[in-house]
Structure formats: C-alpha cells, structure tokens
Amino acid sequence: MSNNRRDFIKTSIVAGTGLALGLSSFQSWGGVFGKKVRLAVIGTGGRGRFLMEHLLNQMSNNDTYELVAICDNYQPSMDAAKKICNKYKITPKTFDDYKKLMADAPVDGVIIATPLYQHAHITIDCLNAGIHVLCEKSMARTLSDAKAMYDASIKSGSILIIGHQRMFNKKYLNGIERIHAGEFGPVGQVKAYWHRNKDWRRPIPEGKPELERQLNWRLYKEYSAGLLTELMSHQIQVSNWAFQNTPVSVQASGGIQFWKDGREVPDNLAAIFTYADGSRCIADYMNMNRNYGVEEHIIADYATLRMETNKLQWDKPNQTVNGPMKTPVSKMVDDIKKGEKKPAAIGGASWRPETAKKTKEESIYEGQKGDGTVEELLTFVEFIKTKSAPDWMLREGYNASLWTLLTEKAIDTGKTVTCPKKYMI
Amino acid sequence: MQTDIDLFYETTMGMNTRLEVVMWGQSELKQQVCFNQICAALEYWERLLSRFDPTAEIYHFNSLVENEPMQLGDDLLNSFIQVIEYRQKTKGLFDVFYLSKNSETRHEKDLVDVDPVLKTIVKKSPDVQVDFGGVGKGILLARAIELLDQNEIKNAFISFGGSSIHCRGIHPKGGAWPFDFQVEQGIDTTLELYNTNLSVSGLYHGKGHIFESGEDIPKQSGKSVTIQSQNPIEAEVLSTALFIASEQQRHDILKNFEIEKVLIGSEQLVLNE
Numbered sequence A: 001m002s003n004n005r006r007d008f009i010k011t012s013i014v015a016g017t018g019l020a021l022g023l024s025s026f027q028s029w030g031g032v033f034g035k036k037v038r039l040a041v042i043g044t045g046g047r048g049r050f051l052m053e054h055l056l057n058q059m060s061n062n063d064t065y066e067l068v069a070i071c072d073n074y075q076p077s078m079d080a081a082k083k084i085c086n087k088y089k090i091t092p093k094t095f096d097d098y099k100k101l102m103a104d105a106p107v108d109g110v111i112i113a114t115p116l117y118q119h120a121h122i123t124i125d126c127l128n129a130g131i132h133v134l135c136e137k138s139m140a141r142t143l144s145d146a147k148a149m150y151d152a153s154i155k156s157g158s159i160l161i162i163g164h165q166r167m168f169n170k171k172y173l174n175g176i177e178r179i180h181a182g183e184f185g186p187v188g189q190v191k192a193y194w195h196r197n198k199d200w201r202r203p204i205p206e207g208k209p210e211l212e213r214q215l216n217w218r219l220y221k222e223y224s225a226g227l228l229t230e231l232m233s234h235q236i237q238v239s240n241w242a243f244q245n246t247p248v249s250v251q252a253s254g255g256i257q258f259w260k261d262g263r264e265v266p267d268n269l270a271a272i273f274t275y276a277d278g279s280r281c282i283a284d285y286m287n288m289n290r291n292y293g294v295e296e297h298i299i300a301d302y303a304t305l306r307m308e309t310n311k312l313q314w315d316k317p318n319q320t321v322n323g324p325m326k327t328p329v330s331k332m333v334d335d336i337k338k339g340e341k342k343p344a345a346i347g348g349a350s351w352r353p354e355t356a357k358k359t360k361e362e363s364i365y366e367g368q369k370g371d372g373t374v375e376e377l378l379t380f381v382e383f384i385k386t387k388s389a390p391d392w393m394l395r396e397g398y399n400a401s402l403w404t405l406l407t408e409k410a411i412d413t414g415k416t417v418t419c420p421k422k423y424m425i
Numbered sequence B: 001m002q003t004d005i006d007l008f009y010e011t012t013m014g015m016n017t018r019l020e021v022v023m024w025g026q027s028e029l030k031q032q033v034c035f036n037q038i039c040a041a042l043e044y045w046e047r048l049l050s051r052f053d054p055t056a057e058i059y060h061f062n063s064l065v066e067n068e069p070m071q072l073g074d075d076l077l078n079s080f081i082q083v084i085e086y087r088q089k090t091k092g093l094f095d096v097f098y099l100s101k102n103s104e105t106r107h108e109k110d111l112v113d114v115d116p117v118l119k120t121i122v123k124k125s126p127d128v129q130v131d132f133g134g135v136g137k138g139i140l141l142a143r144a145i146e147l148l149d150q151n152e153i154k155n156a157f158i159s160f161g162g163s164s165i166h167c168r169g170i171h172p173k174g175g176a177w178p179f180d181f182q183v184e185q186g187i188d189t190t191l192e193l194y195n196t197n198l199s200v201s202g203l204y205h206g207k208g209h210i211f212e213s214g215e216d217i218p219k220q221s222g223k224s225v226t227i228q229s230q231n232p233i234e235a236e237v238l239s240t241a242l243f244i245a246s247e248q249q250r251h252d253i254l255k256n257f258e259i260e261k262v263l264i265g266s267e268q269l270v271l272n273e
C-alpha cells in the first residue's frame, strides 16, 4: 500500500500544473479535442458554493471540464449558487432533487456537499448509476452507511473520494512523503487540535424557527457528530496518513460545557488514539477559546512538523538531515573515539522544569497556495478522465470517518473502543 | 589503545524505546552477529509481550474472556510464573496484572491461574489485563546478557531507554564504565560500574502499572529509585516496586532479594539490616 501511496504522491505534487497528465489524456478530453468532463454539484450551501467558485475559477486555465448541473433543495442556497453561475456566465441545469438531476442531466461526476446525514444515499445512488463521486467529508453519519458507500464504490467500479483536501495539499504531501521515507525518524505522537471561539451557528431567517435543525444540522446528533465529524475527521486522516496505519483503539471524553443553547454535540472534547506500535494521536476540540487555533503536530524522533502552519523543527538542532541522532550513549562513543573517557549521562529522572525546547523553524514546503481544495477538484477531474483513482485514497477517507464515529461511541459509552471486524477494510 | 579496539555501536527501537549497544574487544563480525541476535531477541519478546500488536501473545491474552485457557510457550509460561512470584515477593507492589474496569486500584487476590504442567493460563475475570511494561526491558536485558556470553564479548554496555543498563568488562580507556545521572532536583550522581545491571525508576520513566499502595505512600519524595543487581529482571521489578513503597515496605521487600545497591534519589539505602 505504501508504494501506491508514494506513486500517487509524486503524481499529485505535479497535478494541477498539468504535468502529471500524459498528453493523450488532453487529447481525448476537453477543448477542441473532444468532450468535456461533465460535473454537477449537489448541495450548494456554504461548502458547495466554495467548491463551485473554485471549479469555475479554474476553468479559465482548464477547458477539460464543465459544470452542467447544480442541485439543492433549499431555495436560498440555490439562489446564491445561481448568482455565482451568473458571475461566471454559465447556465447549468438546476434541480431540487438529486434523483431528477440523475435522470435529466447526464454527468460524469458529482461533487456532493450536502450535510453529513445526506451523504450516503446520494453517493450510493450515483456510484451505482456509474457516476464518479467526490463526496465532502466526513463520509457518513453511521458506520454502516460509510461501509455501504465504500462497498458501492468497489462493487460499481465508480470512483469515490472523500473531500479531505489535505491529501492534495503539497505541503502535506511533501511532509508526509518525508515522514514515510524516515527522514525524521519514527513518529511517536500526533498532537492535533482545533480550537475556536464561536457558537458555530448559522443564523435562522426571521420568523422561521422551524429551520433551526435544517440549517444548524451540525449541532444535532441525528445529522452530525459535531466537532468529531466536521473537524476531527480531517485530523485523524492526517494522523492515520502519517502513521501509515489505523488506530487499534480510541478513548475519549466530551460534553457540552459552554454553549448550553440546545445543541446536542459536545463543545469540548478530547480523544486518544492508540496505534499498534504504541504510538498515539491525541486530539482535542473546543468552541470557547481560539488561543491554540488549529494544528497537527507530527512528533517524530528527530523533528516535529506543524502541518497547518508549515513549520518544521529539528529536535537535535546540530544534526544534519538524515544524520544519526545524538544520544548520551552515542556521545560517549564519540568521546571514546576521541580517546576520552567521560561519563555517559543516562538514567535518572530530570527534575528541572522541562519547558519546550527552542529550536530554529524552517518551512516544510514552500509554494503551496490554498489548502488543497483546488488540487482536490482538479485531481478528481483527472481521475474521471482516466477512470481510476488510487485505492488508498478512499481507504483514507473511510478510515477517518470510521475512527471519527468510533470516537463518538467512546465518548457516549466512556469505554475504550476498538473497531468491530465487519467495518475493517 | 583506542585505535585497534573494534569499537561497535548500534542502536535500534523496540518496546517503545531505544536500545543502544556498545561493545569492544571482540572481532567485528562477532560483535555484529551478537547485535543482530539481540535485535532478533527483541523482536521475539515484543511479539510475546506487546499489548498493542494484534499478533502478540499478550494482546491475545488481554482480549480473552474468563475461563478460556490460553496455551503458553515455555518462554511466556516461565515469564508468567516469574512475575507472579515477584508479585508475592514485593507484597503486591509489582504486579503485571490489573483489572481494566478499575485499573487504578490494586487487587488483593490472584487474578489468573497458571498451570505449569498443562502450560496454560486462565483469567478469573474477563477484565483481567496484563502489562509487562514494567519488566519487559529487564527480560530482554537478561537475554542480551546470554547472547554476549555466547559470543564471548567481554566488554559491553547496553542502554535500554536510558533507564535499564547492563555493563560488563571495562571502558575502552580502562577502568569502570562511568555514568552521570540526575537523581533528584539539582543533584547529579556519578556511578562507576563494572559487570552489573542498573534500573532506574523516576516520574519521567513510565513503568507500566505502578499502583498506589494506599496510606503507606511516602510523603512524596519525588525521588528516583535506582537498583543495581546481577539480575536485570529483579532490578526492573524492584525499581518499580520500591518507587511506590513506604520506607518500611522497602526494607521488608528487600529482604526477599539479593541486591547490590539501592539508591533513593542520591541516597544509598543501607541493605540487610
């Protein structure tokens, strides 16, 4: 699997510049050469419109795809999406039901950006109809829905990828490739957090309180697992990716501490994932203080990478890249080679306050603009053209979703949770 | 003297920490072979003792239900017998067994039945879990010592995670192997060691399950416990047990062991009183 992963990484780093594509794929798709990849966006809310804008914006450099249809069952979302279409002077077909879209607008691929609980059935129907799908994260509201989506993609042969845009971000691709190559030594911990200071609510149109659950679906357990599915899914994806593995168990705790406004999902939670080799991912989320913001620290023997802010710090400042790590014992060996006898500093606990070490920061990777969303969209188009996607990519989305939902179970039961066999892929 | 000593130094990872091996005075080949054998032993023991590797024996044991006997190979059987004996000798302060439901408290009764004839172990409750974290490094060091002997390596120094040490013979510059370590706030101790094993327990060295021993707990000294012993497994067991023992318990427990030296912080405990 790691080989596939590497191959993709190489390809993906250049994808978006057009270099990854063989000329032949340009010849058969797009522009004057032939038909374009026909795309539709289902769910034109906040995220759907953001994706639409990117797609339309990129069309000035890439004439191999077109947006032929959009679908939303909430009129204000549809109106806002139409405005964007006007701006880009396109007139895709509009639908209020994805089934009508499937019947009346032939498409090669759809981008699904509906609320979490509206992912599975739409995705599965599209895959079974031979339509390739880029579905927003997190994959599904339940374990069985996520598994059904995965199975549908395998069975139908239609491509399914989940919108974890970090997988397409060159900063992440570069950092993770170097981690896998062992440049920083074994990874012991991933420390992830996403702290915000806002209520996470969408305003409800005046006089329409009945829209509360529809618009604020993130806050109700029927539709979403809140911070877990909406934020943590991204970070457990990064953690699994870095470890090239999935956890063996999760322990977690969470609750509503601050925003006691009728919501059902925690506003303060923490989870610990244990991997087979004893390494761990520690992840925490809160909605009442933004001091820490968002970050994934990938902590390896020789270096710490802060993925969100593109920072790399070597733990042994004097060490050359790929050079051996200095330990008290290796220092003693160096002394012996110099003909000296000095005590090796070993054992014992250090009782000094062990404040963080200050070492020089360097960038992981220069030259990534944006968070990877544009690359994600363009790569999806390329996948459709070649009718193939690396299978690790769906697994990554599936496993992120799986462990996100298992974390919810850990919080709800107070127990250490492992993955039931039937959901392992 | 240093020019022709064939100084060997290599390191590997295992049991969640770093193993470092220094050897000298034997042929390059023998030293390399010995290191490779130590690595193989490490892998072997990790396969037996890991709680995290789903293919490991202990992982399997932890997932068993009660009254379901698990067949044991000789090495694991002997290890179980040994650690149960150590539990008795340390008055329960060293214990690899715990109850998952209530892992903070100690348990009074035996949690498992080991049958040395049938070579089986049975849990008495489904919640029984085992964690060899407090002794695994000692077991590996004991095996490494046998391998050093077999390969006729007279001078060596092995550090496992910086807290479990074996040294033999002399330093390449002559004399003992010298170590510096900080045993408590602001106090460094230098030890000069020949042919012995050392295990250090301190707050920064997680040693698996250290249970609180109730009221007897020493008014927190925050001091590390260092055990020097010919037996690396007993050094591990005692550094764990004495770390949480009261002064009286320490003396009672030490009567059951033959130990070379005990340091509580930087102070040497007077033995055999």
Ligand SMILES: NC(=O)c1ccc[n+]([C@@H]2O[C@H](COP(=O)([O-])OP(=O)(O)OC[C@H]3O[C@@H](n4cnc5c(N)ncnc54)[C@H](O)[C@@H]3O)[C@@H](O)[C@H]2O)c1
Residues within 6 Å of the ligand: A042, A043, A044, A045, A046, A047, A048, A071, A072, A073, A074, A077, A096, A097, A098, A113, A114, A115, A116, A118, A136, A137, A138, A163, A164, A165, A215, A229, A230
């Ligand atoms: N990758 C990212 O960084 C990222 C960021 C934000 C949101 N998202 C994801 O995007 C998805 C949408 O989030 P959002 O913030 O845009 O939510 P939103 O509520 O703003 O938008 C969802 C839209 O889907 C529409 N919809 C609901 N059910 C539908 C159905 N059956 N058919 C057609 N349309 C339907 C709604 O009317 C709404 O317009 C979620 O899965 C979310 O997790 C991802």
